[in-house]
Amino acid sequence: MLTKYRPVTLLCHRKMSFCLGILLLFFGHIKGQEFFFSGNQVKQSMPFKSIKNLIVIPIFINGKGPYDFILDTGVGPMIVTDPSIIDDLDFSMLRKIKVTGLGVETVEAFVSQNINASIGRAKIEHIPTAILKEDLFNLSGHLGIKVYGLIGFNFFNSFMVDVRYSENRIIFSYPYSKIKYRGKKVPIEIENLKPFITADVQIQDSGLFRGKFLMDTGASHAVSMEMINGGEVPIPEKRIKANLGMSISGQIDGFIARVHQVSIGDQVFTDVVAGFPDYKTIADKVDLSKRNGNLGADLLRKFDIQFNYQQKFIYLKPNKYARLPFEHDMVGMVVYLDQQQFKRFLIGEIDENSPAEKAGLCVRDEIIGVNFKPVDGYTLNDLTELFKSSNTRNVILEVFRDDRVFYVVVKLEKRI
Incomplete structure (x- = not known):
């Protein structure tokens, strides 16, 4: 069984991740495959696109591309989420498997170890890869650019990876090369090909508790609280209902609220926006005995982070984003790009009693x-930032519905 849950305030709430289980049966000893430089090169710097807090980098697959992928510490094998890449490439020796969640839904996927990839001048041969037959999670539509998948462990385990959120740049070098580390050294654990870190959290007025959290550069939220003291996490009274993510077997519901404090390294953050997924639902999907939650990119981006998987530590250096407050969407709707007509901005979901609902907006309205x-002058990232920009700000939307055009004034509201 391949079950995946990823808390999402990700990509406007759509992302998938795999537990390894059956994949490891197909891929064998995954740790054997590593990226390498040709010749005497030991280091490279390259820019990345930052979209909804996520790191998007170009990858060449079997010499073709580039294809945009999310650089994601939350995945093990490389995952191809857009099946159109199969039409572009001459994949051979693909093995078909059935991917099932906890429900009755079954999805076809392919697994392969016959794929070569390159990031910049670094290459890897026979990278373990899972390819979904259907793009169930519409990453491209929710990011606003064509995204073909996610890559994580094989890249991070090959290099010391310096993620400079402050510069939209990564610098990767062999762990044994001469490296200048910056900031606070913090130990991490690598389990199931993913990095975990200890953090202190104070939810409300109660004392701090120390928990184990997955470091997840592929989730755009700040924090997801999943378990405390072996059970359900108490949710602050001031909260809003939310769709927090997708698993293969369906939607993960829960709440968004603020936690009083999160401490990581020697840095303390207050009034942090956090997701509280329904405990019973995720306890059936995730082994919560091994973690308390998940730290996503809205928090991680406040540091420049140097990852050293092989020696099991990171360095954290607070950057220009460290003092910015945590803000949540103040309009209460999800906007995505129609993949058939890629510049159509459509409304996908509307929260109950939100400013969007009060303004009379409807699902499938086109902005x-x-x-x-004209909306052509905006990216989805622009709209995301606009919709959480300022409490009581008025945003005027020109909307197309049922063959007519009209204007709607939405008053932004700080709901938590």
Whole structure:
């Protein structure tokens, strides 16, 4: 069984991840495959796109590309989420498997160890890869650019990876090369090909508790609270209902609220926006005995982070984002790009009693203008930032519905 749950305030709430289980049966000893430089090179620097807090980098597959992938500490084998890549490449020796969640839904996927990849001038041969037959999670639509998948462990385990969120740049070098580390050294654990860190959390007025958290650069939220003291996490009274993610077997419901304090390394953050997934639902999908939650990119981006998987430590250096407050969407709706007509901005979900609902917006409305400017002048990232920009701010949307065009004024509201 391949079950995956990833808390999402990710990609506007759509992302999938795999537990390793059956994949390891197909891929064998996954740790054997590593990226390498040709010749005497030991280091490279390259820019990345930052979209909804996520790191998007170009990858060449079997010499073709580039294809945009998310650089994601939360995945093990490389995952191809957009099956159109299969039409572009001459994959051989693909083995078909059935991927099932906890429900009745079954999805076809392919696994392969016959794929070569390169990131910059670093290459890997026979990288373990899972390829979904259907793009169930619409990563491209929710990010606004064509995204083909996710890559994680094989890259991070091959190099010391310096993620400079402050510069939208990664610098990767062999762990044994001469490296200048910056900031606070913090130990990590590598389990199931993923990094875990200890953090102190104070949810409300109660005392701090020390927990174990997955470091997840592929989730755009700040924090997901999943378990405390072997059971359900108490949720603050001021909260809003939310769709927090997707698993193969369906939607993960829960709440968004603020926790009083999160401490990581020697840095303390207050009033942190956190997700509280329904405990019973995720306890059936995830082994919560091994973690208390998940730290996502909205928190991680406040540091420049140097990952050293092989020696099991990171260095954390607070950057220009460290003092920025944590903010949540103030409009209460999900906007995505129609993949058939890629520049159509459509409304996918609307929260109950949200500013979007109060303004009369509906699911499947098309946004064709924002503040009297054509929507072509905006990216999805622009709209995400606009919709959490300022409490009580008015945003004027030009909307197309049922063959007519009209204007809607949405007053942003800080709901938590």
